[in-house]
Amino acid sequence: MKKLSILLMMLFFITTIFSAIFEPPIKNSYITSSFGEYRGTGNNPHYHLGIDFSTFYRENVDVYSASQGYLKKVWINDPIYGNALFVNHPDSNLTTVYAHLNEFNDSIMKYVDLVKEDFQGSTGRIEIVFPENEFQIKSGEIIAYSGSTGEALAPHLHFEVREQTAAGEVVLDALEFINYKEERTKILELLEVRNSTGNYTINQNGETIVEFTGSYPKIDVRVREKLGQNSTILPKKVSLFIDGNLVYKVSFSKVYFENAYNPSPIYGYGSTSTIYWLKMYSDNNENLIITDNNLSRYINSNFAEYNGTIILEDFWGSSKAYKINFIKK
Numbered sequence: 047m048k049k050l051s052i053l054l055m056m057l058f059f060i061t062t063i064f065s066a067i068f069e070p071p072i073k074n075s076y077i078t079s080s081f082g083e084y085r086g087t088g089n090n091p092h093y094h095l096g097i098d099f100s101t102f103y104r105e106n107v108d109v110y111s112a113s114q115g116y117l118k119k120v121w122i123n124d125p126i127y128g129n130a131l132f133v134n135h136p137d138s139n140l141t142t143v144y145a146h147l148n149e150f151n152d153s154i155m156k157y158v159d160l161v162k163e164d165f166q167g168s169t170g171r172i173e174i175v176f177p178e179n180e181f182q183i184k185s186g187e188i189i190a191y192s193g194s195t196g197e198a199l200a201p202h203l204h205f206e207v208r209e210q211t212a213a214g215e216v217v218l219d220a221l222e223f224i225n226y227k228e229e230r231t232k233i234l235e236l237l238e239v240r241n242s243t244g245n246y247t248i249n250q251n252g253e254t255i256v257e258f259t260g261s262y263p264k265i266d267v268r269v270r271e272k273l274g275q276n277s278t279i280l281p282k283k284v285s286l287f288i289d290g291n292l293v294y295k296v297s298f299s300k301v302y303f304e305n306a307y308n309p310s311p312i313y314g315y316g317s318t319s320t321i322y323w324l325k326m327y328s329d330n331n332e333n334l335i336i337t338d339n340n341l342s343r344y345i346n347s348n349f350a351e352y353n354g355t356i357i358l359e360d361f362w363g364s365s366k367a368y369k370i371n372f373i374k375k
């Protein structure tokens with residue numbers, strides 16, 4: 047038994063080390079947003095595809111390359127990403143993205159200035175694609191200076207990890223790849239449950255009674271995780287158990303880029319960048335965020351009561367369980 051636990055500990059240690067293949071692009075910073083959060087800004091509601099690093103309300107903070115690679119492309123004046131850099135990492139077959147930048151480093155600026163001259167007067171996005179392996183980037187090199195260009199309410203750095211797969215471009219949770227420790231206090235919360243019968247405030251220390259109609263409870267849940275005094279992020283995983291069986295689970299690890307602008311299978315009405323109403327039901331399984339969907343087993347059941355449990359989990363191993371007593375109306 048002791049041997050097994052030592053082995054498991056070593057395995058955990060090894061996977062923890064190997065999963066952190068990128069260094070944070072902003073030094074001595076903390077995250078202010080997580081992967082998969084709802085964004086309703088503009089005309090195109092979408093998932094937040096990266097993690098945001100605080101630049102402490104400042105602009106022109108040094109942005110470091112997360113690892114070695116080569117410059118893949120540069121965007122200038124993208125309506126959402128603003129000025130952005132894409133670095134390819136052949137070692138891992140991943141691309142890192144750095145957005146809302148003010149400027150690029152001097153050697154990149156030389157190319158950008160040349161191209162900008164050709165596009166004088168243009169207000170749309172300019173894309174400069176570099177040949178494979180041509181423009182080498184060192185690990186930890188200063189590649190740019192942060193800002194608030196594009197869709198950014200305040201200065202910060204938006205950082206993404208993407209992978210090219212046979213199924214298309216997949217955006218991954220950057221937290222899973224980065225050497226980042228969260229040292230602030232963490233509070234996971236289920237605040238409310240709602241369905242066609244109404245809204246129910248959750249009892250934080252006991253059971254909550256929720257009425258439902260139909261053959262099983264089709265609910266939206268309002269969840270969040272508070273980090274320290276001023277950051278609100280999305281929990282990593284939310285699961286619904288009915289009578290001890292896992293019936294529905296959302297887990298924010300990857301999004302197909304083609305689904306990035308269709309958050310409606312996951313998010314309910316009233317969601318904002320800090321209020322997350324997650325749907326705990328779906329009619330399709332095409333979204334990578336829905337990892338378990340076994341509600342159909344209750345389609346013809348006609349129970350008057352179900353013992354529900356909703357479990358929230360965060361990225362760092364914390365979890366919180368809530369007991370819900372579902373009673374048929």
Ligand SMILES: [Zn+2]
Binds near residue numbers: 097098204205
């Ligand atoms: Zn962001």
